[in-house]
Amino acid sequence: MPANLTPEFKAAEERYKAAKDVNEKIECLEQMLATVPKHKGTEKIQADIKSKLSKLRRQPKKKSGGRRQDVAHVPHEGAAQVVVLGAANVGKSSLVGRLTKAEPKVAEYPFTTLRPQPGMMPYEDVLIQLVDLPALGTESPAPWVPQVARYADAALVVVDLDAPDPAVQFDEVLHVLEERKVILVPGLEPGHEDAPPVRHLPALVVANRLDGEDARDVLALVREEVDGAWTIHAVSAWTGEGLDGLGRALYDLLGLVRVYSKLRGKKPEATPFVLRKGQTVTDFAGQIHKDVIRHFKFARVWGRSGFDGQRVSRDYVLEEGDVIEITH
Numbered sequence: 366m367p368a369n370l371t372p373e374f375k376a377a378e379e380r381y382k383a384a385k386d387v388n389e390k391i392e393c394l395e396q397m398l399a400t401v402p403k404h405k406g407t408e409k410i411q412a413d414i415k416s417k418l419s420k421l422r423r424q425p426k427k428k429s430g431g432r433r434q435d436v437a438h439v440p441h442e443g444a445a446q447v448v449v450l451g452a453a454n455v456g457k458s459s460l461v462g463r464l465t466k467a468e469p470k471v472a473e474y475p476f477t478t479l480r481p482q483p484g485m486m487p488y489e490d491v492l493i494q495l496v497d498l499p500a501l502g503t504e505s506p507a508p509w510v511p512q513v514a515r516y517a518d519a520a521l522v523v524v525d526l527d528a529p530d531p532a533v534q535f536d537e538v539l540h541v542l543e544e545r546k547v548i549l550v551p552g553l554e555p556g557h558e559d560a561p562p563v564r565h566l567p568a569l570v571v572a573n574r575l576d577g578e579d580a581r582d583v584l585a586l587v588r589e590e591v592d593g594a595w596t597i598h599a600v601s602a603w604t605g606e607g608l609d610g611l612g613r614a615l616y617d618l619l620g621l622v623r624v625y626s627k628l629r630g631k632k633p634e635a636t637p638f639v640l641r642k643g644q645t646v647t648d649f650a651g652q653i654h655k656d657v658i659r660h661f662k663f664a665r666v667w668g669r670s671g672f673d674g675q676r677v678s679r680d681y682v683l684e685e686g687d688v689i690e691i692t693h
């Protein structure tokens with residue numbers, strides 16, 4: 366059975382191979398365990414990671430310095446993790462504060478944010494994790510920010526319509542990340558695989574401070590200067606204008622697909638399972654429990670594509686809104 370290893374997993378594996386000290390190895394293995402697809406085809410890989418982890422954890426830890434990269438490790442939660450990137454003082458924390466229940470510190474001086482601050486953004490019946498981060502750039506107090514971006518599923522790049530040149534701000538973000546082999550892209554094909562250490566990360570541009578006096582004129586200039594392939598969302602984290610469409614835009618950018626599980630003779634469950642475009646009945650079953658696919662007989666699917674309870678095989682690619690009932 367194909368393991369369908371994700372780019373995040375492969376990047377963590379590469380880092381693990383290159384890691385020199387125990388703490389770093391533990392961190393990489395934890396990342397691998399968090400990102401390995403959970404299904405029968407990866408059981409051996411999962412067991413192998415767990416055994417390596419338990420051996421390393423039994424080794425005495427170095428006293429000085431502690432876990433060097435701890436701060437850069439943000440555990441994934443919800444359907445996907447989206448990092449919020451940008452220059453200092455552009456409104457990253459204000460945006461995360463608006464879109465989630467997190468209360469990151471907001472202040473008019475630069476470099477207010479010094480540590481990652483995650484929060485959950487609701488979009489319909491799905492939760493997407495946003496991670497507020499310190500500013501990117503040459504003066505950044507946190508050179509590890511690109512490392513957090515590497516392990517995320519997508520990025521929001523915030524630029525400031527009140528800054529002298531927001532398009533240059535965007536270019537600088539692209540450049541700083543590229544130096545660390547994290548390449549922002551306007552979107553990815555389903556099933557795209559990265560060749561580590563290069564990581565392609567889907568991103569949207571958020572042009573903030575739309576409430577400013579000249580903001581709309583500046584926005585028009587930014588749209589001319591930035592390559593048309595990029596989606597630019599104009600917002601005001603202050604007034605809330607423009608924020609409504611961000612959930613849908615991120616959902617599409619991430620290539621997420623919601624499916625609803627159902628027991629025989631019962632109504633579908635209200636909370637969806639969130640998959641990626643191109644994922645199959647096997648991937649869905651892997652999210653429930655590995656035994657489900659082991660004892661799998663067949664699945665029935667009801668969906669927008671005209672399926673009305675037809676039997677499908679374990680390789681069937683699920684679509685947005687499908688209802689699925691597994692018989693085993």
Ligand SMILES: Nc1nc2c(ncn2[C@@H]2O[C@H](COP(=O)(O)OP(=O)(O)OP(=O)(O)O)[C@@H](O)[C@H]2O)c(=O)[nH]1
Nearest residue numbers: 453454455456457458459472475476477478602603
């Ligand atoms: N007018 C206006 N001010 C805003 C907006 N968003 C943020 N601000 C203000 O801009 C300043 C910086 O906001 P933050 O959210 O702290 O910016 P940041 O990008 O997180 O800053 P660092 O963490 O220091 O990099 C604060 O004074 C905010 O009140 C907006 O949409 N409009």
Ligand SMILES: [Mg+2]
Nearest residue numbers: 457458477478
């Ligand atoms: Mg901040």
